[in-house]
Amino acid sequence: MFTCGIDVGSVSAEAVILDKNENKNRICTYIISPTGGDSKEAALSVFNSALSKAGIAQEQIESVVATGYGRQNIPFADKNITEITCHAKGILYFFPQTRTVIDIGGQDSKVIKLDPDGNPLDFLMNDKCAAGTGRFLEVMSKALDINLENFAEIFKKTKDKVDISSTCTVFAESEIVSLIGHGVNKNKIIKGLVYSITNRIISMVERIGLEEPVCMTGGVAKNLAVVDALSEKLKVKIYVPSEPQITGALGAAILAG
Ligand SMILES: Nc1ncnc2c1ncn2[C@@H]1O[C@H](COP(=O)(O)OP(=O)(O)OP(=O)(O)O)[C@@H](O)[C@H]1O
Ligand SMILES: [Mg+2]
Numbered sequence: 001m002f003t004c005g006i007d008v009g010s011v012s013a014e015a016v017i018l019d020k021n022e023n024k025n026r027i028c029t030y031i032i033s034p035t036g037g038d039s040k041e042a043a044l045s046v047f048n049s050a051l052s053k054a055g056i057a058q059e060q061i062e063s064v065v066a067t068g069y070g071r072q073n074i075p076f077a078d079k080n081i082t083e084i085t086c087h088a089k090g091i092l093y094f095f096p097q098t099r100t101v102i103d104i105g106g107q108d109s110k111v112i113k114l115d116p117d118g119n120p121l122d123f124l125m126n127d128k129c130a131a132g133t134g135r136f137l138e139v140m141s142k143a144l145d146i147n148l149e150n151f152a153e154i155f156k157k158t159k160d161k162v163d164i165s166s167t168c169t170v171f172a173e174s175e176i177v178s179l180i181g182h183g184v185n186k187n188k189i190i191k192g193l194v195y196s197i198t199n200r201i202i203s204m205v206e207r208i209g210l211e212e213p214v215c216m217t218g219g220v221a222k223n224l225a226v227v228d229a230l231s232e233k234l235k236v237k238i239y240v241p242s243e244p245q246i247t248g249a250l251g252a253a254i255l256a257g
Helices: 039-054 083-094 134-144 148-157 169-181 186-208 224-234 244-255
Strands: 002-008 012-019 026-034 061-067 100-104 109-114 120-126 214-217
Touching (some): 002 083, 002 244, 012 039, 012 244, 026 244, 039 061, 061 244, 083 100, 083 109, 083 120, 083 214, 083 244, 100 186, 109 186, 120 186, 134 169, 134 186, 148 186, 148 224, 186 224, 214 224, 214 244
Parallel strands (some): 002 061
Antiparallel strands (some): 002 012, 012 026, 100 109, 109 120
């Protein structure tokens, strides 16, 4: 039996098709694509692309579960489930022992605490402010004219940081533009920015209470500068799935059917 999970986020939409034969979950295929301005259209597009990539007809999919901020707006989904539940479920596929999940997406960040059996115990979510999210890094990457993909290498090779005093994304962007104007080394600014977003996440982790093993999901988990800074400050190893962006959709597919 096949199921499908769809995660429509603010930045990206994902579809995961799962083969549940013999009660074993096996990922058949997945698609990641920008959400764009129409979340309904994005959901349909990743669903159809996943079906054709897997060579599966829509009728063969037993159940579709939607998650993400656009989850209520997907007419072909049988059910929708919150991101907290889906991320918690999805991460256990990759790391069954997980006790803390840090999900940093485009518009929100969440820390989820799991009990020893993998059930969500508690969570904290920052969805009121762009600071501490992928959006913050995207804005700064544009202001600096340096690709997010290069942040990890720059973070690693740069020793000193420039402290960014503004916590608000808009003010931090102006601060950076002004620092660049004053000829401050861009690599040092990046180092400062990465610690700035990291500090936001750490305060959430501290409030909820750190339990190991700690795993990271969401697109920002692909930014190894943030993963390294979090790991350094929290003094723990942080596990990242081979494809961190599909965790929500994978959890939805596992919970389907
Ligand atoms: N290859 C990459 N390298 C560095 N950062 C990346 C990469 N791909 C994505 N990101 C980061 O991931 C963020 C998007 O994450 P994700 O796709 O999980 O968001 P989302 O699920 O759509 O958002 P939300 O859950 O907040 O609604 C981007 O803002 C960007 O900062
Ligand atoms: Mg998300």
